[in-house]
Amino acid sequence: MLISPSVLSCDFSNIERDTLMLHNSKADWLHIDIMDGVFVPNISFGFPVLEAIHRHTDKTLDVHLMIANADLYLDAFQKAGANILTVHYEACTHLHRTVRRIQELGMKAGVALNPHTPIEVLSEIGHLLDLVLVMSVNPGFGGQRFISNTDNKVSRLREMREKMGANFLIEVDGGVNLENAKMLSTAGADVLVAGSFVFNSANPTDTIAALKAI
Numbered sequence: 001m002l003i004s005p006s007v008l009s010c011d012f013s014n015i016e017r018d019t020l021m022l023h024n025s026k027a028d029w030l031h032i033d034i035m036d037g038v039f040v041p042n043i044s045f046g047f048p049v050l051e052a053i054h055r056h057t058d059k060t061l062d063v064h065l066m067i068a069n070a071d072l073y074l075d076a077f078q079k080a081g082a083n084i085l086t087v088h089y090e091a092c093t094h095l096h097r098t099v100r101r102i103q104e105l106g107m108k109a110g111v112a113l114n115p116h117t118p119i120e121v122l123s124e125i126g127h128l129l130d131l132v133l134v135m136s137v138n139p140g141f142g143g144q145r146f147i148s149n150t151d152n153k154v155s156r157l158r159e160m161r162e163k164m165g166a167n168f169l170i171e172v173d174g175g176v177n178l179e180n181a182k183m184l185s186t187a188g189a190d191v192l193v194a195g196s197f198v199f200n201s202a203n204p205t206d207t208i209a210a211l212k213a214i
């Protein structure tokens with residue numbers, strides 16, 4: 001299981017300290033949530049913050065775009081240090097072109113699905129993807145409650161991946177904690193994102209290690 005702690009829940013007045021904590025922890029990737037106030041009802045941060053994180057770690061930067069018009073910014077995210085760039089199915093009209101462009105830029109391409117979006121929408125594109133991000137909350141905020149039945153969606157996605165002969169990783173994002181992590185692992189998740197559960201814990205480094213050990 002790969003663990004991708006979400007920096008959205010870090011202390012932004014101590015971003016260097018928190019990035020180094022993640023860098024020195026068992027975290028495999030760093031999950032970076034970009035919100036524009038248009039696609040989702042919240043605004044997080046943009047390029048200067050991503051660049052700052054990039055200066056303090058060479059771990060994989062797993063960038064989750066919750067923005068409209070992602071096509072306008074793909075090059076800029078690559079330059080800012082993104083290794084994986086995930087766009088929302090619901091926000092991309094020409095998804096095939098967007099995915100191809102991300103890969104041409106040398107990044108891995110992911111597609112995120114909102115809780116209400118069926119996995120079948122990926123039937124014509126799944127074989128091209130490096131990652132599918134299954135949202136287990138409605139995107140926009142950290143600290144929300146995990147939507148039950150996401151494990152079922154993950155196991156159906158795993159079956160679909162096998163039938164298609166695709167090899168994307170399955171990542172789950174939202175409300176992940178030690179209580180649901182095991183169930184998600186059994187269902188077939190390859191990567192777990194955890195924000196508030198890590199940063200609100202007494203010892204984030206130990207919490208990451210505990211998630212890694214499930």
Ligand code: DX5
Pocket residue numbers: 006008009031033064137138139140141142143144173174175176193194195196197
């Ligand atoms: C929600 C974001 C998540 C968020 C997860 O829109 O995409 O990555 O940071 O935070 P928790 O783990 O607190 O639900």
Ligand code: ZN
Pocket residue numbers: 006031032033064173193
């Ligand atoms: Zn996210």
